[in-house]
Amino acid sequence: MSTKLSDTALFARRESEARSYCRGFDTVFTSARGSEITDAKGRTYIDFLAGCSSLNYGHNDTDMKLALIEHLSADGIAHGLDLHTDTKKAFIQAFETHILKPRGMDHKMMFTGPTGANAVEAAMKIARKSTGRTEVVAFTNGFHGVTQGALSATGNGYHRGGAGTSLNGVTRLPFDGYMGEDVDTADLLEAMLNDASSGLDAPAAIMFETVQGEGGLNAARPEWITRVAKLAKEHGALLIIDDVQAGCGRTGGFFSFDGMDVMPDIVTMAKSISGFGLPMGLVLVRPDEDVMGPAEHNGTFRGNTHAFVTARVAIEKFWADDAFLGDITRRAKIVEEGLEAIASMVDGAYLKGRGMMRGVDVGTGELAGEICAKAFENGLIVETSGSDDEVIKILAPLTTPDETLRRGLDILIAAAAEVTGANKIAAE
């Protein structure tokens, strides 16, 4: 048996078949800094996966790391249930000052168990409890996590199949663009809400991602979002925006709905909210809907104290002024140009997503997979998304230096050229 650090046989032998990302990137990673990650063979890769948008500020941000080391060295609280701690206080203060107040948001902050799915579970429970209704409207290709409640709102058939039981209480309607450009799917939602015989019970909540992360980077139009928000209000349903993946600057603003005429009743956050890749779940809920009693939605790891330390630094470092927004806009343009180069190589390919949550639909999962595999051989980590994994999805850290971003895109473009060139030759 090999004991070499770079050998991956142990994982195949002993780790559950449920493992996933590691199958596509079959090496042993040992260290990471910024937008680059290094494996046991000493090979450095550019990371366009970034913990699936959990590392929007890159790996091991120096300021977050130093704050955490200082906290550890001083015997700061490591686990505090939901007790008042200095770190939680400092995070709430920073979040209130730099995120909530400037947007006129009076939302309460509810720390859930430390995953996106747990935040979604809490959001759905709050909506049902607050309205006394059961049904939640979710949308085609939405992804909200894989615990049973969240899974009932998730569209993906493979994930749903893992439940092994019926998934109830959610009605799925077509997301913006699902029926093509000529159909406004909000018309259907409106008609069904207004028709007592449509079969859609008055919903507790209408829940969606503004850009569907796992579902193929489908980006809802702001007009659709504001219209659905208005319909929710008119019909007494809470509006839940699942910003677990699209939030924290990924699509531009701190929230994916920044700049739109919409104020969700509930926002779910996880992934990059800790800033450092640490587990943390957060639900923002309007005071009127803050209906969970003490410990009604509890959890041993509500509020991860170490995550509070780094999350506070992330907010203060990146969101105290508009400088970061400018960086995101500039880098999003670089990504767009790179993806356009790929789209030009594949018939019918087109760009998807918004901000730094962009991708290119190359038609089939097979082609997208081949391009990503080739890119990995050449030093880039990038994944696919969509019903058939047909979208090459770029989730580079928002802090990626422009030069590194271009280098990563060049690897991807070269991989696409090689794979599509090879396909063309094979077809001739």
Ligand SMILES: *Cc1c(COP(=O)(O)O)cnc(C)c1O
């Ligand atoms: C990742 C994700 C979730 C689930 O988060 P976990 O931490 O994996 O449970 C929920 N909603 C969206 C939009 C996500 O991208």
